[in-house]
Amino acid sequence: MKKFKLKWNKKRILLVSIIFLSLLIIGIIIGFIKNRVTATSPIGMTESYFEKIQKEDKFITSKITYPFSDNLNAYQEQRYKEMVKKQYRNIHYTILEEYVGDVDSNITIQVTVIDLKDAYEKANSYVFAHKDKFVNEKGDVDEAEVINYKLEQMEKAKDTVDYSIVINYYKNDRGQWVMTDLSSSSLEKIAGVF
Numbered sequence: 085m086k087k088f089k090l091k092w093n094k095k096r097i098l099l100v101s102i103i104f105l106s107l108l109i110i111g112i113i114i115g116f117i118k119n120r121v122t123a124t125s126p127i128g129m130t131e132s133y134f135e136k137i138q139k140e141d142k143f144i145t146s147k148i149t150y151p152f153s154d155n156l157n158a159y160q161e162q163r164y165k166e167m168v169k170k171q172y173r174n175i176h177y178t179i180l181e182e183y184v185g186d187v188d189s190n191i192t193i194q195v196t197v198i199d200l201k202d203a204y205e206k207a208n209s210y211v212f213a214h215k216d217k218f219v220n221e222k223g224d225v226d227e228a229e230v231i232n233y234k235l236e237q238m239e240k241a242k243d244t245v246d247y248s249i250v251i252n253y254y255k256n257d258r259g260q261w262v263m264t265d266l267s268s269s270s271l272e273k274i275a276g277v278f
Contacts, residue, residue, distance in 0.1 A: 126189040126253045126261055127182060133251070133263065134193075137172045137274065145169060151277045152204060154231045163235050168275050171197055175274065180248065189253040189261065196246050197276035203241035204277070207234040247273035 122128050137144055148168045150156055156164065174197075181192040211218060211230050218233065220226040252264045272278040 124261060126184055126191050126251075126263075127179060129253070129261060129263055130179065130191045130193065130251055134175065134177050137175060140169050140172055145172070147271065148275065151272055151275075152234075154234065155227070156231060157228065160228075160231055160235060163239075167200070167235070167239055171200070171276050172274075174198070187255045191251045191253070193249045193251060194246055195249060195274055196244050197274065198241050199243045199245040200238045200241055200276040201278060202243060202245070203238045204234055207237035210237075245276065247278060249273055 123132060145165070145168075148165050150161065150164050176196040178194045179191060180194050183190050211233060215225055218225050218229045220229075249266070249270045251266065251270075253261045254264065256262050266274075269278060
């Protein structure tokens with residue numbers, strides 16, 4: 085019985101070297117990506133924030149406020165909050181750009197949300213043009229009915245809008261990334277009322 089003996093010629097050595105280097109480079113790239121997107125990295129924290137939005141985290145939903153000048157009663161406020169919570173559950177976001185420096189970072193996000201502001205403005209224009217449809221027995225405009233109509237139109241809204249949001253981070257004195265509070269305009273973009 086003959087023993088099989090492998091000859092290591094230059095072509096085989098070169099092939100094995102290329103395969104080894106390729107695997108090494110792939111490993112380094114995977115390691116870089118994993119380190120870049122950890123739970124405590126700016127991208128990881130951004131993704132975590134949007135997951136909390138989609139899961140209706142109480143800390144986030146407690147900040148929902150009605151941005152328009154109407155005076156809502158308790159039922160109408162709750163109706164609006166439920167509308168925004170639905171918006172949060174269905175939010176789509178994409179990370180467009182990231183900058184990570186030594187002490188600060190910013191992540192640019194594109195959010196796609198239902199355009200509640202457009203629905204509100206259309207309803208407001210309709211009310212302005214048709215005030216006679218919202219009068220009570222005394223002949224005065226029934227503000228509760230006006231608000232209910234606006235909320236109803238917002239609930240029916242289906243058109244979406246894209247917004248860009250920049251989320252800023254800084255490193256605290258322990259070297260940990262900290263997300264700055266979002267501006268009111270960023271929160272309004274997430275809620276679709278900007």
